[in-house]
Amino acid sequence: MQWEDMRKYIDSIQLGVGRDQVYWGLNGNGRFSTKSMYKWLENPLSGCHFRWIWKAKIPLKIKIFLWQLSQDVVLTRQVMKERRWPGDPKCSFCDNTESSRHLFFTCPVAKVVWRCVGMAL
Numbered sequence: 737m738q739w740e741d742m743r744k745y746i747d748s749i750q751l752g753v754g755r756d757q758v759y760w761g762l763n764g765n766g767r768f769s770t771k772s773m774y775k776w777l778e779n780p781l782s783g784c785h786f787r788w789i790w791k792a793k794i795p796l797k798i799k800i801f802l803w804q805l806s807q808d809v810v811l812t813r814q815v816m817k818e819r820r821w822p823g824d825p826k827c828s829f830c831d832n833t834e835s836s837r838h839l840f841f842t843c844p845v846a847k848v849v850w851r852c853v854g855m856a857l
């Protein structure tokens with residue numbers, strides 16, 4: 737059944753004669769910006785905004801990681817502590833608790849990394 741659905745979907749796609757173009761859906765102008773990606777990722781880490789992950793044309797391991805991040809189940813020190821890990825839940829770079837949000841967005845080191853990514857792109 738899924739095969740037939742996929743065939744119908746593919747048959748409905750109209751290909752143009754021009755060159756393919758990459759379009760970034762998180763910006764109104766279609767261009768990639770780290771600001772738009774950061775803003776999107778900074779949205780609530782849990783919720784129902786994760787379905788796009790499975791439709792994205794990115795490697796499966798990245799999809800799985802982003803899904804884990806959206807569900808806040810990445811094995812951070814905070815998550816491991818909740819699973820009775822005996823270690824210290826503090827971030828390796830600062831004194832805050834290492835949660836997904838902290839590790840990827842609010843930690844001073846994460847902010848520097850995001851800035852470097854922005855400059856590199």
Ligand SMILES: [Zn+2]
Nearest residue numbers: 827829830843
């Ligand atoms: Zn930190």
